[in-house]
Amino acid sequence: MSYEFEKVEGGVVFGKDLVTNEANIRPGLLVVMDSGGDGVGLCGADSKPDGFAYGAREKVYNPTTKVYASGEEVNLIMGDGMALLSVDFFSSGSLPSIQADLYAGASGKIATSGSYKFGKCRQQVTSYPGTGGVPRTGTSLALISFDFNAFN
Amino acid sequence: MSKLGEIIQFDKRVGFILPVEENGKVRAAYSGESVMNEVDALLADLARGGSSGDARQDHILLAQAIVPPIAQAIPYTRWTEMFFMPVNYSHGEDNRLAVEDITTLAWQTTGESQVMFTAPGYLWTRPTFIEFDSGIEMYWRRMERAGWNVLQRAMERVRSDIARQIDTNAQTALDAAISGVSHNSTVSGGKVTKAAVDAIIKAAQQIGFPMTMAMINPGTMTDMTSWSGGVFTSGLAEEDRREMVTSLYIGRYGGIQWYTNPNCPTDYVYFSGPASNGAYEQRRGGMRTYSDVDIVRKLDLHTVLSGEYAWYVGNAYNYWSLQVTS
Numbered sequence: 177m178s179y180e181f182e183k184v185e186g187g188v189v190f191g192k193d194l195v196t197n198e199a200n201i202r203p204g205l206l207v208v209m210d211s212g213g214d215g216v217g218l219c220g221a222d223s224k225p226d227g228f229a230y231g232a233r234e235k236v237y238n239p240t241t242k243v244y245a246s247g248e249e250v251n252l253i254m255g256d257g258m259a260l261l262s263v264d265f266f267s268s269g270s271l272p273s274i275q276a277d278l279y280a281g282a283s284g285k286i287a288t289s290g291s292y293k294f295g296k297c298r299q300q301v302t303s304y305p306g307t308g309g310v311p312r313t314g315t316s317l318a319l320i321s322f323d324f325n326a327f328n
Numbered sequence: 329m330s331k332l333g334e335i336i337q338f339d340k341r342v343g344f345i346l347p348v349e350e351n352g353k354v355r356a357a358y359s360g361e362s363v364m365n366e367v368d369a370l371l372a373d374l375a376r377g378g379s380s381g382d383a384r385q386d387h388i389l390l391a392q393a394i395v396p397p398i399a400q401a402i403p404y405t406r407w408t409e410m411f412f413m414p415v416n417y418s419h420g421e422d423n424r425l426a427v428e429d430i431t432t433l434a435w436q437t438t439g440e441s442q443v444m445f446t447a448p449g450y451l452w453t454r455p456t457f458i459e460f461d462s463g464i465e466m467y468w469r470r471m472e473r474a475g476w477n478v479l480q481r482a483m484e485r486v487r488s489d490i491a492r493q494i495d496t497n498a499q500t501a502l503d504a505a506i507s508g509v510s511h512n513s514t515v516s517g518g519k520v521t522k523a524a525v526d527a528i529i530k531a532a533q534q535i536g537f538p539m540t541m542a543m544i545n546p547g548t549m550t551d552m553t554s555w556s557g558g559v560f561t562s563g564l565a566e567e568d569r570r571e572m573v574t575s576l577y578i579g580r581y582g583g584i585q586w587y588t589n590p591n592c593p594t595d596y597v598y599f600s601g602p603a604s605n606g607a608y609e610q611r612r613g614g615m616r617t618y619s620d621v622d623i624v625r626k627l628d629l630h631t632v633l634s635g636e637y638a639w640y641v642g643n644a645y646n647y648w649s650l651q652v653t654s
Contacts (some may be wrong), residue, residue: 180431184444238424238452258444260433303433308509309535309645317433 177305179204179242180265181228186257187322189230191250199246201229202276204265205284206294207252216252218284224292224327225280228253256323260301261286262315271318272297278320295322358556392439396476404488407543407589408498411600411641411647412609423610425640427451455610455638460493462486466628483617483630490615490634495591499607502598503649505607505641511648518654520548520597522555528599528648529582537646539584539599541644546588548652550576599648612636 181204183189197215201207206219207229219225231251233239244250253259263271266282272288276297279290298321302314342607417423429449437443464482471478506512511531515524534537553576559568568578579586584599592598613635620629639648 177429177431182431182433182446184433184446185442232449238422238454240427240452240454242429242449242451260431260446301433301435303431306428306430307643307645309537 177307177315178262179235180260180262180303180315181230181265182260183228183253184258184260184282184319186299187227187253187259188255190252190254191231194250196229196244196246196248197209198272201250201284202243203228204259204261205229205251205271206280206286207250209252216250219280221280221290222285222321223280225294225323225324226254226327228259228322229284254324256321256325258298258319258321260317260319262317266318266326270322271300271316272320274299278279278322283319294324294328301325340579348497394571396478399481401485401488402590403484404491404591405589406491406495406498407587407592408495408502409609410541410543410587411502411598412498412601412607413603414609414611417610417612419612421612422454423457423612423638424452424454424640425608427453427642453640455640457610457636457638458497459636460490460634462489462632464630464632465625466630468626468628479628479630483632486632487615490632490644493593494634494637497637501639501641502607502647505644506647506649509644511644512651513649514651514653516653518652519546519551519554520650520652521551522557522560524650525582525597526558529584529652532599532601532648535645537601537605537643538584539648540601541585541587541599543587543589543592543598545592545594546590548592548594549586550590552577552581595652597650597652599650601646606643607639607641610638612639 179202182197182300187291193214194209195215197210197217201216201218205228206225207216207227208219208223209216214326216229229244229250230253231246231249233242235249263269265286266272267285267287272278274297276288277293278295278297279287280294281287281290282293282323297318299319301317301319303317304311304314349533391571431446433444433446435444464479464486466479468481503512513524513528515521529539553572558631559565564572564578571578577586615635618631618633621627624630
Protein backbone atom coordinates (compact mmCIF):
# COMPACT_ATOMS: atom_id res chain seq x y z
CA MET A 177 0.00 0.00 0.00
CA SER A 178 1.32 3.39 -0.91
CA TYR A 179 1.05 6.68 0.96
CA GLU A 180 0.76 5.15 4.39
CA PHE A 181 0.39 7.80 7.05
CA GLU A 182 -0.47 7.22 10.69
CA LYS A 183 -0.53 9.73 13.49
CA VAL A 184 0.61 7.52 16.35
CA GLU A 185 1.05 10.05 19.11
CA GLY A 186 0.01 13.57 20.07
CA GLY A 187 -0.98 16.40 17.78
CA VAL A 188 -4.20 18.35 17.70
CA VAL A 189 -6.72 17.32 15.07
CA PHE A 190 -8.33 20.56 14.01
CA GLY A 191 -11.22 20.40 11.57
CA LYS A 192 -13.63 23.24 12.17
CA ASP A 193 -14.91 25.02 9.07
CA LEU A 194 -11.87 23.83 7.20
CA VAL A 195 -11.82 22.81 3.54
CA THR A 196 -9.14 22.16 0.94
CA ASN A 197 -8.55 25.02 -1.45
CA GLU A 198 -6.97 22.88 -4.14
CA ALA A 199 -6.95 19.31 -5.42
CA ASN A 200 -4.17 16.75 -4.91
CA ILE A 201 -4.12 17.02 -1.13
CA ARG A 202 -4.10 13.69 0.66
CA PRO A 203 -3.72 12.69 4.33
CA GLY A 204 -0.10 13.00 5.37
CA LEU A 205 0.96 15.83 3.06
CA LEU A 206 2.13 19.10 4.60
CA VAL A 207 -0.37 21.92 4.28
CA VAL A 208 -0.70 25.62 5.10
CA MET A 209 -3.83 27.49 6.10
CA ASP A 210 -4.84 30.41 3.92
CA SER A 211 -5.42 33.94 5.07
CA GLY A 212 -9.17 33.40 5.20
CA GLY A 213 -8.77 30.87 7.98
CA ASP A 214 -11.02 28.30 6.38
CA GLY A 215 -8.91 26.84 3.58
CA VAL A 216 -5.78 24.74 3.40
CA GLY A 217 -3.44 24.21 0.49
CA LEU A 218 -0.30 22.21 -0.13
CA CYS A 219 2.80 23.53 1.56
CA GLY A 220 5.80 24.39 -0.58
CA ALA A 221 9.50 24.41 0.26
CA ASP A 222 9.30 28.14 0.84
CA SER A 223 6.34 28.06 3.22
CA LYS A 224 5.98 27.42 6.92
CA PRO A 225 3.91 24.25 7.30
CA ASP A 226 0.89 24.47 9.59
CA GLY A 227 0.54 20.72 9.84
CA PHE A 228 -0.44 17.52 8.09
CA ALA A 229 -3.68 17.07 6.19
CA TYR A 230 -5.61 14.33 7.92
CA GLY A 231 -8.84 12.40 8.02
CA ALA A 232 -11.13 10.05 6.15
CA ARG A 233 -13.36 11.45 3.44
CA GLU A 234 -16.63 11.33 5.30
CA LYS A 235 -18.88 13.36 3.04
CA VAL A 236 -17.96 11.59 -0.17
CA TYR A 237 -20.14 8.58 -0.94
CA ASN A 238 -17.92 5.51 -0.71
CA PRO A 239 -14.73 7.18 -1.90
CA THR A 240 -12.37 5.28 -4.17
CA THR A 241 -9.35 7.45 -3.41
CA LYS A 242 -8.01 9.17 -0.32
CA VAL A 243 -7.11 12.31 -2.26
CA TYR A 244 -9.41 15.17 -1.32
CA ALA A 245 -11.29 17.09 -3.93
CA SER A 246 -10.92 20.84 -3.94
CA GLY A 247 -13.35 22.36 -1.47
CA GLU A 248 -13.72 19.16 0.54
CA GLU A 249 -13.77 19.05 4.32
CA VAL A 250 -10.40 18.24 5.81
CA ASN A 251 -8.64 18.09 9.16
CA LEU A 252 -5.30 19.54 10.09
CA ILE A 253 -2.88 17.91 12.51
CA MET A 254 -1.32 20.78 14.40
CA GLY A 255 0.95 20.95 17.43
CA ASP A 256 3.50 18.25 18.13
CA GLY A 257 3.52 14.50 18.12
CA MET A 258 4.79 11.45 16.30
CA ALA A 259 3.79 9.90 13.00
CA LEU A 260 4.57 7.03 10.67
CA LEU A 261 5.10 7.81 7.00
CA SER A 262 5.91 5.67 3.99
CA VAL A 263 8.52 6.59 1.44
CA ASP A 264 5.92 8.25 -0.83
CA PHE A 265 5.86 11.33 1.40
CA PHE A 266 9.55 12.15 0.99
CA SER A 267 10.87 14.29 -1.85
CA SER A 268 14.01 12.21 -2.22
CA GLY A 269 12.05 9.02 -2.94
CA SER A 270 13.68 7.21 -0.04
CA LEU A 271 13.18 7.17 3.70
CA PRO A 272 15.28 9.69 5.64
CA SER A 273 18.10 8.31 7.68
CA ILE A 274 17.57 8.12 11.42
CA GLN A 275 18.29 11.47 13.12
CA ALA A 276 17.84 13.34 9.85
CA ASP A 277 16.19 16.73 10.22
CA LEU A 278 12.94 17.14 8.31
CA TYR A 279 11.94 20.26 6.35
CA ALA A 280 9.03 21.36 4.25
CA GLY A 281 9.64 20.27 0.65
CA ALA A 282 7.85 20.89 -2.62
CA SER A 283 4.21 19.86 -3.20
CA GLY A 284 3.52 19.05 0.43
CA LYS A 285 6.28 16.50 0.67
CA ILE A 286 9.07 16.28 3.21
CA ALA A 287 12.69 17.09 2.44
CA THR A 288 15.85 16.55 4.45
CA SER A 289 17.09 20.04 3.76
CA GLY A 290 15.39 23.38 3.36
CA SER A 291 14.28 26.49 5.16
CA TYR A 292 11.57 25.36 7.54
CA LYS A 293 12.51 22.50 9.83
CA PHE A 294 9.56 20.88 11.58
CA GLY A 295 10.76 17.48 12.77
CA LYS A 296 13.24 14.66 12.90
CA CYS A 297 13.32 11.03 11.82
CA ARG A 298 13.52 8.92 14.97
CA GLN A 299 13.35 5.33 13.80
CA GLN A 300 12.66 3.17 10.78
CA VAL A 301 10.12 0.45 11.47
CA THR A 302 8.57 -2.33 9.43
CA SER A 303 4.85 -2.68 8.85
CA TYR A 304 3.47 -5.87 7.36
CA PRO A 305 0.75 -5.13 4.83
CA GLY A 306 -2.40 -7.19 4.66
CA THR A 307 -1.46 -8.67 1.31
CA GLY A 308 0.70 -11.43 -0.07
CA GLY A 309 -0.80 -14.39 1.74
CA VAL A 310 1.94 -14.74 4.33
CA PRO A 311 3.79 -11.47 3.93
CA ARG A 312 7.48 -11.94 4.61
CA THR A 313 8.58 -8.61 3.27
CA GLY A 314 7.24 -5.66 5.17
CA THR A 315 7.03 -2.01 4.27
CA SER A 316 9.60 0.29 5.85
CA LEU A 317 8.11 3.35 7.48
CA ALA A 318 9.77 6.36 9.04
CA LEU A 319 8.77 7.11 12.62
CA ILE A 320 9.15 10.83 12.94
CA SER A 321 8.61 13.41 15.63
CA PHE A 322 7.07 16.68 14.51
CA ASP A 323 6.47 20.08 16.02
CA PHE A 324 4.58 22.75 14.12
CA ASN A 325 4.30 25.06 17.13
CA ALA A 326 7.46 26.93 16.12
CA PHE A 327 5.62 28.38 13.14
CA ASN A 328 2.68 29.74 15.15
CA MET B 329 -48.64 -33.23 -63.69
CA SER B 330 -47.45 -34.98 -60.56
CA LYS B 331 -47.39 -33.19 -57.29
CA LEU B 332 -43.96 -32.21 -56.06
CA GLY B 333 -44.40 -34.29 -52.92
CA GLU B 334 -44.81 -37.36 -55.02
CA ILE B 335 -41.45 -37.07 -56.65
CA ILE B 336 -39.21 -35.73 -53.87
CA GLN B 337 -38.73 -36.72 -50.26
CA PHE B 338 -36.56 -35.67 -47.37
CA ASP B 339 -33.72 -38.10 -46.74
CA LYS B 340 -32.84 -37.97 -43.04
CA ARG B 341 -29.58 -39.83 -43.56
CA VAL B 342 -28.03 -37.12 -45.70
CA GLY B 343 -30.17 -34.19 -44.72
CA PHE B 344 -31.28 -33.26 -48.20
CA ILE B 345 -34.43 -33.39 -50.26
CA LEU B 346 -33.90 -36.06 -52.90
CA PRO B 347 -35.92 -37.20 -55.88
CA VAL B 348 -37.91 -40.35 -55.34
CA GLU B 349 -36.46 -43.10 -57.44
CA GLU B 350 -38.16 -46.06 -58.96
CA ASN B 351 -36.04 -48.83 -60.40
CA GLY B 352 -33.02 -46.57 -60.35
CA LYS B 353 -34.77 -43.76 -62.18
CA VAL B 354 -36.38 -40.55 -61.07
CA ARG B 355 -40.11 -41.09 -60.91
CA ALA B 356 -41.02 -38.15 -63.11
CA ALA B 357 -39.17 -35.63 -65.11
CA TYR B 358 -39.69 -31.98 -64.22
CA SER B 359 -38.59 -28.84 -65.87
CA GLY B 360 -36.36 -26.69 -63.74
CA GLU B 361 -38.82 -23.82 -63.71
CA SER B 362 -41.77 -25.85 -62.54
CA VAL B 363 -39.68 -27.49 -59.82
CA MET B 364 -38.66 -24.11 -58.54
CA ASN B 365 -42.21 -22.94 -58.49
CA GLU B 366 -43.31 -25.96 -56.55
CA VAL B 367 -40.40 -25.68 -54.13
CA ASP B 368 -41.28 -22.06 -53.52
CA ALA B 369 -44.86 -23.08 -52.87
CA LEU B 370 -43.68 -25.81 -50.52
CA LEU B 371 -41.48 -23.40 -48.59
CA ALA B 372 -44.30 -20.93 -48.41
CA ASP B 373 -46.52 -23.65 -47.02
CA LEU B 374 -43.90 -24.48 -44.46
CA ALA B 375 -43.68 -20.85 -43.46
CA ARG B 376 -47.42 -20.57 -43.07
CA GLY B 377 -47.33 -23.84 -41.18
CA GLY B 378 -45.95 -21.90 -38.28
CA SER B 379 -49.34 -20.25 -38.06
CA SER B 380 -47.94 -18.03 -35.35
CA GLY B 381 -49.34 -14.89 -36.85
CA ASP B 382 -45.85 -13.51 -36.55
CA ALA B 383 -43.85 -13.25 -39.75
CA ARG B 384 -40.59 -13.48 -37.84
CA GLN B 385 -41.62 -16.76 -36.27
CA ASP B 386 -42.74 -18.06 -39.62
CA HIS B 387 -39.37 -17.30 -41.12
CA ILE B 388 -37.60 -19.04 -38.30
CA LEU B 389 -39.84 -22.06 -38.68
CA LEU B 390 -39.13 -22.17 -42.35
CA ALA B 391 -37.81 -25.58 -43.40
CA GLN B 392 -36.49 -26.41 -39.97
CA ALA B 393 -36.89 -30.10 -40.64
CA ILE B 394 -33.93 -30.02 -42.99
CA VAL B 395 -30.76 -31.07 -41.22
CA PRO B 396 -28.20 -28.25 -41.08
CA PRO B 397 -24.61 -28.65 -42.24
CA ILE B 398 -22.29 -30.46 -39.88
CA ALA B 399 -20.66 -27.77 -37.77
CA GLN B 400 -16.93 -27.27 -38.15
CA ALA B 401 -16.57 -25.26 -34.95
CA ILE B 402 -17.68 -26.17 -31.47
CA PRO B 403 -19.89 -23.77 -29.55
CA TYR B 404 -17.72 -21.51 -27.40
CA THR B 405 -17.84 -22.34 -23.72
CA ARG B 406 -16.24 -19.93 -21.29
CA TRP B 407 -13.08 -21.01 -19.48
CA THR B 408 -12.47 -17.99 -17.22
CA GLU B 409 -15.72 -18.29 -15.31
CA MET B 410 -14.38 -20.57 -12.61
CA PHE B 411 -11.82 -18.00 -11.46
CA PHE B 412 -14.45 -15.44 -10.46
CA MET B 413 -17.30 -15.34 -8.00
CA PRO B 414 -20.39 -14.22 -9.91
CA VAL B 415 -22.30 -11.34 -8.36
CA ASN B 416 -25.48 -10.00 -9.93
CA TYR B 417 -26.51 -6.37 -9.75
CA SER B 418 -29.70 -4.67 -10.75
CA HIS B 419 -29.74 -1.50 -12.80
CA GLY B 420 -29.07 1.50 -10.62
CA GLU B 421 -27.48 -0.59 -7.91
CA ASP B 422 -24.02 0.53 -6.79
CA ASN B 423 -21.41 -2.11 -7.61
CA ARG B 424 -18.96 -0.81 -5.03
CA LEU B 425 -16.54 -3.25 -3.45
CA ALA B 426 -14.72 -2.53 -0.23
CA VAL B 427 -10.94 -2.27 -0.34
CA GLU B 428 -8.80 -2.82 2.73
CA ASP B 429 -6.99 0.25 4.01
CA ILE B 430 -5.35 -0.78 7.25
CA THR B 431 -1.90 -0.18 8.69
CA THR B 432 -0.98 -1.91 11.92
CA LEU B 433 2.21 -2.13 13.88
CA ALA B 434 3.13 -3.93 17.09
CA TRP B 435 6.00 -2.71 19.19
CA GLN B 436 8.33 -4.14 21.76
CA THR B 437 7.70 -1.83 24.69
CA THR B 438 8.37 -0.95 28.29
CA GLY B 439 5.74 -1.04 30.95
CA GLU B 440 5.44 2.72 31.19
CA SER B 441 5.70 3.97 27.60
CA GLN B 442 2.67 5.36 25.86
CA VAL B 443 0.74 3.16 23.48
CA MET B 444 1.04 4.14 19.83
CA PHE B 445 -2.15 3.94 17.84
CA THR B 446 -2.99 3.45 14.21
CA ALA B 447 -6.42 4.11 12.75
CA PRO B 448 -7.98 1.79 10.10
CA GLY B 449 -9.33 3.56 7.06
CA TYR B 450 -11.78 2.62 4.37
CA LEU B 451 -11.90 2.74 0.60
CA TRP B 452 -14.02 1.34 -2.21
CA THR B 453 -13.55 0.44 -5.80
CA ARG B 454 -16.15 0.41 -8.56
CA PRO B 455 -15.25 -1.83 -11.47
CA THR B 456 -16.35 -0.49 -14.84
CA PHE B 457 -19.07 -2.41 -16.63
CA ILE B 458 -18.69 -3.25 -20.28
CA GLU B 459 -21.12 -4.90 -22.67
CA PHE B 460 -21.20 -6.54 -26.09
CA ASP B 461 -23.67 -6.81 -28.91
CA SER B 462 -24.10 -8.26 -32.34
CA GLY B 463 -26.73 -8.28 -35.04
CA ILE B 464 -27.90 -10.45 -37.89
CA GLU B 465 -29.76 -9.44 -41.01
CA MET B 466 -31.73 -12.39 -42.29
CA TYR B 467 -33.01 -11.85 -45.83
CA TRP B 468 -36.16 -13.83 -46.35
CA ARG B 469 -34.95 -15.06 -49.71
CA ARG B 470 -31.70 -16.36 -48.23
CA MET B 471 -33.61 -18.36 -45.65
CA GLU B 472 -35.80 -19.76 -48.40
CA ARG B 473 -32.90 -20.62 -50.61
CA ALA B 474 -30.79 -22.12 -47.85
CA GLY B 475 -33.50 -24.57 -46.97
CA TRP B 476 -32.16 -25.10 -43.47
CA ASN B 477 -32.22 -22.96 -40.38
CA VAL B 478 -29.34 -20.64 -41.17
CA LEU B 479 -30.55 -18.21 -38.55
CA GLN B 480 -30.24 -20.69 -35.72
CA ARG B 481 -26.65 -21.46 -36.67
CA ALA B 482 -25.87 -17.76 -37.00
CA MET B 483 -27.33 -17.06 -33.59
CA GLU B 484 -25.20 -19.82 -32.11
CA ARG B 485 -22.14 -18.21 -33.66
CA VAL B 486 -23.11 -14.83 -32.22
CA ARG B 487 -23.49 -16.28 -28.76
CA SER B 488 -20.08 -17.91 -29.13
CA ASP B 489 -18.51 -14.64 -30.24
CA ILE B 490 -19.98 -12.78 -27.28
CA ALA B 491 -18.78 -15.48 -24.89
CA ARG B 492 -15.32 -15.22 -26.46
CA GLN B 493 -15.32 -11.45 -25.97
CA ILE B 494 -16.32 -11.86 -22.34
CA ASP B 495 -13.52 -14.38 -21.82
CA THR B 496 -10.97 -12.11 -23.48
CA ASN B 497 -11.78 -9.29 -21.10
CA ALA B 498 -11.86 -11.56 -18.06
CA GLN B 499 -8.48 -12.95 -19.07
CA THR B 500 -7.11 -9.41 -19.38
CA ALA B 501 -8.26 -8.64 -15.84
CA LEU B 502 -6.76 -11.89 -14.61
CA ASP B 503 -3.44 -11.31 -16.41
CA ALA B 504 -3.12 -7.77 -15.06
CA ALA B 505 -3.70 -8.95 -11.50
CA ILE B 506 -1.30 -11.87 -11.83
CA SER B 507 1.52 -9.83 -13.34
CA GLY B 508 0.90 -7.15 -10.69
CA VAL B 509 2.10 -9.57 -8.01
CA SER B 510 4.65 -11.31 -10.23
CA HIS B 511 2.78 -14.60 -10.19
CA ASN B 512 3.30 -15.05 -13.92
CA SER B 513 6.06 -17.40 -15.01
CA THR B 514 7.31 -18.76 -18.30
CA VAL B 515 8.51 -22.14 -19.42
CA SER B 516 10.39 -22.51 -22.72
CA GLY B 517 10.61 -25.48 -25.00
CA GLY B 518 7.01 -25.52 -26.15
CA LYS B 519 5.76 -27.83 -23.44
CA VAL B 520 4.38 -27.55 -19.94
CA THR B 521 7.02 -29.14 -17.77
CA LYS B 522 6.67 -30.85 -14.44
CA ALA B 523 9.37 -28.60 -12.95
CA ALA B 524 7.50 -25.44 -13.92
CA VAL B 525 4.22 -26.69 -12.48
CA ASP B 526 5.92 -27.96 -9.33
CA ALA B 527 7.54 -24.56 -8.79
CA ILE B 528 4.15 -22.85 -8.89
CA ILE B 529 2.58 -25.38 -6.55
CA LYS B 530 5.45 -24.88 -4.11
CA ALA B 531 5.32 -21.08 -4.24
CA ALA B 532 1.57 -21.10 -3.71
CA GLN B 533 1.89 -23.40 -0.72
CA GLN B 534 4.51 -21.10 0.80
CA ILE B 535 2.20 -18.10 0.98
CA GLY B 536 -0.78 -19.98 2.34
CA PHE B 537 -2.98 -19.83 -0.74
CA PRO B 538 -2.57 -23.35 -2.17
CA MET B 539 -3.71 -24.02 -5.70
CA THR B 540 -6.83 -26.14 -5.94
CA MET B 541 -7.71 -25.83 -9.61
CA ALA B 542 -6.08 -25.27 -12.96
CA MET B 543 -7.42 -24.43 -16.40
CA ILE B 544 -5.52 -25.82 -19.32
CA ASN B 545 -6.10 -26.62 -22.95
CA PRO B 546 -6.65 -30.39 -23.16
CA GLY B 547 -3.99 -30.71 -25.84
CA THR B 548 -1.45 -28.82 -23.75
CA MET B 549 -2.22 -31.06 -20.83
CA THR B 550 -1.03 -34.12 -22.69
CA ASP B 551 2.49 -32.70 -22.27
CA MET B 552 2.33 -34.62 -19.00
CA THR B 553 3.27 -37.72 -20.96
CA SER B 554 6.81 -36.38 -21.20
CA TRP B 555 7.12 -35.62 -17.50
CA SER B 556 9.77 -37.39 -15.46
CA GLY B 557 11.26 -37.19 -12.03
CA GLY B 558 9.61 -37.77 -8.68
CA VAL B 559 6.73 -40.19 -8.83
CA PHE B 560 7.03 -40.30 -12.59
CA THR B 561 10.41 -42.01 -12.18
CA SER B 562 9.72 -44.14 -9.14
CA GLY B 563 6.44 -45.36 -10.50
CA LEU B 564 2.93 -44.05 -10.50
CA ALA B 565 0.07 -45.52 -8.53
CA GLU B 566 -1.98 -47.95 -10.55
CA GLU B 567 -4.94 -45.60 -10.89
CA ASP B 568 -2.71 -42.76 -12.07
CA ARG B 569 -0.96 -45.04 -14.53
CA ARG B 570 -4.30 -46.14 -15.94
CA GLU B 571 -5.47 -42.50 -16.22
CA MET B 572 -2.25 -41.52 -17.95
CA VAL B 573 -2.68 -44.28 -20.51
CA THR B 574 -6.32 -43.61 -21.22
CA SER B 575 -6.36 -39.79 -21.14
CA LEU B 576 -2.65 -38.90 -21.47
CA TYR B 577 -2.74 -36.85 -18.30
CA ILE B 578 -3.40 -37.09 -14.58
CA GLY B 579 -6.37 -34.95 -13.71
CA ARG B 580 -5.49 -34.56 -10.05
CA TYR B 581 -1.76 -33.90 -10.22
CA GLY B 582 -0.40 -31.88 -7.30
CA GLY B 583 -3.68 -31.90 -5.41
CA ILE B 584 -5.10 -29.67 -8.13
CA GLN B 585 -8.30 -30.34 -10.02
CA TRP B 586 -7.25 -29.87 -13.63
CA TYR B 587 -10.04 -28.50 -15.77
CA THR B 588 -9.73 -28.53 -19.53
CA ASN B 589 -11.37 -26.39 -22.14
CA PRO B 590 -10.34 -26.33 -25.80
CA ASN B 591 -11.01 -22.59 -25.84
CA CYS B 592 -8.31 -21.99 -23.24
CA PRO B 593 -5.14 -20.72 -24.97
CA THR B 594 -2.70 -23.51 -25.76
CA ASP B 595 0.24 -21.48 -24.49
CA TYR B 596 -1.11 -20.61 -21.06
CA VAL B 597 -2.02 -22.51 -17.92
CA TYR B 598 -3.89 -20.73 -15.17
CA PHE B 599 -3.91 -21.83 -11.53
CA SER B 600 -5.93 -20.65 -8.58
CA GLY B 601 -7.32 -21.46 -5.22
CA PRO B 602 -11.07 -21.19 -4.69
CA ALA B 603 -12.60 -18.20 -6.44
CA SER B 604 -14.02 -17.12 -3.08
CA ASN B 605 -10.42 -16.26 -2.13
CA GLY B 606 -9.87 -14.02 -5.06
CA ALA B 607 -12.13 -12.27 -7.50
CA TYR B 608 -15.56 -11.14 -8.58
CA GLU B 609 -17.31 -11.16 -11.91
CA GLN B 610 -20.02 -8.55 -11.64
CA ARG B 611 -23.01 -8.95 -13.91
CA ARG B 612 -25.87 -6.61 -14.64
CA GLY B 613 -28.74 -7.90 -16.74
CA GLY B 614 -28.70 -11.00 -18.89
CA MET B 615 -28.38 -11.77 -22.56
CA ARG B 616 -31.28 -10.40 -24.58
CA THR B 617 -32.39 -10.81 -28.16
CA TYR B 618 -34.67 -8.50 -30.08
CA SER B 619 -36.11 -9.06 -33.53
CA ASP B 620 -37.88 -6.90 -36.05
CA VAL B 621 -39.14 -7.16 -39.61
CA ASP B 622 -37.98 -4.78 -42.31
CA ILE B 623 -40.57 -5.13 -45.05
CA VAL B 624 -38.89 -2.56 -47.26
CA ARG B 625 -35.62 -4.45 -47.41
CA LYS B 626 -37.40 -7.82 -47.07
CA LEU B 627 -35.45 -9.13 -44.14
CA ASP B 628 -35.61 -9.83 -40.45
CA LEU B 629 -33.33 -8.04 -38.01
CA HIS B 630 -32.04 -9.87 -34.97
CA THR B 631 -30.06 -8.09 -32.30
CA VAL B 632 -28.23 -9.90 -29.51
CA LEU B 633 -27.20 -7.91 -26.45
CA SER B 634 -25.02 -9.33 -23.74
CA GLY B 635 -25.50 -8.39 -20.15
CA GLU B 636 -23.01 -5.97 -18.61
CA TYR B 637 -19.84 -7.38 -17.12
CA ALA B 638 -17.11 -6.09 -14.82
CA TRP B 639 -14.21 -7.88 -13.20
CA TYR B 640 -12.31 -7.24 -10.00
CA VAL B 641 -9.45 -9.31 -8.63
CA GLY B 642 -9.34 -8.49 -4.94
CA ASN B 643 -6.60 -10.94 -4.04
CA ALA B 644 -4.20 -11.52 -6.89
CA TYR B 645 -2.10 -13.78 -4.69
CA ASN B 646 -4.72 -16.47 -5.27
CA TYR B 647 -3.78 -16.71 -8.94
CA TRP B 648 -0.83 -17.90 -10.99
CA SER B 649 -0.17 -18.32 -14.67
CA LEU B 650 2.36 -20.27 -16.65
CA GLN B 651 3.15 -19.22 -20.20
CA VAL B 652 4.55 -21.79 -22.58
CA THR B 653 6.99 -20.36 -25.10
CA SER B 654 8.76 -22.07 -27.97
